[in-house]
Structure formats: structure tokens, C-alpha cells
Amino acid sequence: MMKAFRKRTFAALAVSAVLCSLPTYAADLENESYSIGASFGQYLSGQLEGQEALGQTIDLNALMDGVEDALKGETKLDPEAMLDHLNARAERLNTELKARQQAEMDAAKAANDAYLAENAQKAGVVVTESGLQYQVLAQGEGEKPAAEDVVTVHFKGWTIDGSQFENTYTKGEPAQMSLIHTIPGWEEGVQLMSPGAKYRFVMPANLSYDIQDPKAAMAPHSALIFEIELIAFSEPKAGNFGHGASMGGGAAMDDMLQGH
Incomplete structure (x- = not known):
């Protein structure tokens, strides 16, 4: 119980x-x-x-x-009909997106072309045959580097809207690179300098990164502004070739600017 x-x-x-x-x-x-x-x-x-x-x-x-x-x-609606409607909408969206991106790229190119034209008229600015623009801020002394040489430089870099993307002075040490591994504007421009010189360069898009991807970190067709101080240069040695101007953290400048 x-x-x-x-x-x-x-x-x-x-x-x-x-x-x-x-x-x-x-x-x-x-x-x-x-x-x-x-x-x-x-x-x-x-x-x-x-x-x-x-x-x-x-x-x-x-x-x-x-x-x-x-x-x-x-x-x-049956699945095939729904897919047709979705594809039609996607096509309209893609068409509009491409049109807007193209308009933004055209506007960016126009702004950069206008900046280059205005800067070329400033006192002391020299325009080379390639379109590179430079202004001597301080003269140096001695020989000038060749494209194969490794250069030691301090530099600052901006876009034409004044946004600074690099400044080696704030890092406390200069950058070292082989000119042949840099963008065309650097390769041409630094060869004009002697140690101790400081130049201001404005590099058209075709002499910098010629970015044409609207999804890149930097606007398409961007001209770039650099102030470069050449400290020294030497012939390349084994393991001393560099990979272009560093953007910090071991990343190359071209990877950073293009959003890679």
C-alpha cells in the first residue's frame, strides 16, 4: 500500500x-x-x-x-516565374549601380585633372615630359640615385583632398626601398634628387596607382601628392631590395591604397 x-x-x-x-x-x-x-x-x-x-x-x-x-x-507564382522576376530586378539594380559608379569615377577624374592643371601653374612647379610635377623645397648635394639603387627616405603622402595616408616622420625612422620596385612617379622623381634634397611631387594617376576600381580604398583616377626627403642611397645588395614604400605593418603601399 x-x-x-x-x-x-x-x-x-x-x-x-x-x-x-x-x-x-x-x-x-x-x-x-x-x-x-x-x-x-x-x-x-x-x-x-x-x-x-x-x-x-x-x-x-x-x-x-x-x-x-x-x-x-x-x-x-511558380519557381520559374519568380526567378524571372528576381533576375529582371537584379539586372535593373546592376545597371543603375554601374551607372552611378561610372558617374563617380568621371567626377573623380575631372577633379584630379583640374587639380593637376591648377598645380602646374604654381610658381616653382616643373612638369616633366611624363606629366610628373615637382617643386624643389630644399636642394641636396652630390650624386643622384639610379633606378636600381636602394634609397633611404622620409616622406609624407596625401590625396588631393588633403587626406594624409603616410608619414614616416611620425614613425621615427625613414623608409628604405629599391626605386625599381616603386610606382613610376617615385622612380622618376627620386632620381632627380641628391642626398639632402626635399621635393614636393604631384603624381598623376598613370604615374601612381592608376586605380580604376570603384570599390578600392582610394578613389579612382587619384593623383597623389608626396613630399620626399632623400637621406641616402646605395647600390643594391643581396636581401636589400625593399618592396616599395611601406604603409606600416609590413603591407606594401599599393596593397593599402587599393584596399587589398
Whole structure:
């Protein structure tokens, strides 16, 4: 008798424990389900915001109907028709995106061309046959480096909007590189200098990185401005060739500027 009573008591307690946990589980299920829906909505909202910025609006009621029908497995359009509509929208988005990127690239090129034309007229600016522009800030003395030489330099670099992307002075030590591994504007310009000289260069895009990728870290067709102080140079030795001007952390300047 006692054993049967104990079994019934334990069973009742077990059922009671399950019943007590049901409200908590129900609340958790509701919150979890809501969180899934909200997360999906936030992701979708971000996607649609980008599309609307490209002139492609959305019918929100139809979108919600589509989500609900898909969850029920009762879509009103067959998969092939839906794919056709999605592809048509994607094509319009890509066309508009390319048009806007091209407009931005054209504007950037115009701004850089205007800067180069204005700078070329400033007193003391010399323009070489290649289009390199330079101004002597301080004369040096002695021989001038060859393209194969390793140079030791301090330098600062800017884009034409005044954004500085490198300054070796703030790092406390100069950079060392082989001229043959630098951009054309550096290779040509530093060979004009003697140790102790300091020049200001404006390098057109074709003498710098000639960036034409609208997704790059730097604007397309960017002219670059450098102030370079030549400290010394020497003939290359084994293991002493350098890899162009360092942008810090061991990364090459061209990788940093192009967003790699």
C-alpha cells in the first residue's frame, strides 16, 4: 500500500513539475520565434534599403504576402516565374549601380585633372615630359640615385583632398626601398634628387596607382601628392631590395591604397 502511494505521489509531482514549466517554455518559444522573425526582417530591411537607394522600390504588402505564402508552402507564382522576376530586378539594380559608379569615377577624374592643371601653374612647379610635377623645397648635394639603387627616405603622402595616408616622420625612422620596385612617379622623381634634397611631387594617376576600381580604398583616377626627403642611397645588395614604400605593418603601399 505504501509503495503504491509513493508511486502515485511521485507521478503527481512529476506532472506538476511539467505543468509548472509549460508557461516558461511557451514564453521562450514565443520570444525565440519572434527573434527569428525580427532578425530576418532586419536583414531584409537592410537589403531593401540598398535597393531603394538605387531607385528600386518595394511593395511591402506584396512582400509580406510572399513571405507568408512561402512559409505555408503556397506561393502564388511558380519557381520559374519568380526567378524571372528576381533576375529582371537584379539586372535593373546592376545597371543603375554601374551607372552611378561610372558617374563617380568621371567626377573623380575631372577633379584630379583640374587639380593637376591648377598645380602646374604654381610658381616653382616643373612638369616633366611624363606629366610628373615637382617643386624643389630644399636642394641636396652630390650624386643622384639610379633606378636600381636602394634609397633611404622620409616622406609624407596625401590625396588631393588633403587626406594624409603616410608619414614616416611620425614613425621615427625613414623608409628604405629599391626605386625599381616603386610606382613610376617615385622612380622618376627620386632620381632627380641628391642626398639632402626635399621635393614636393604631384603624381598623376598613370604615374601612381592608376586605380580604376570603384570599390578600392582610394578613389579612382587619384593623383597623389608626396613630399620626399632623400637621406641616402646605395647600390643594391643581396636581401636589400625593399618592396616599395611601406604603409606600416609590413603591407606594401599599393596593397593599402587599393584596399587589398
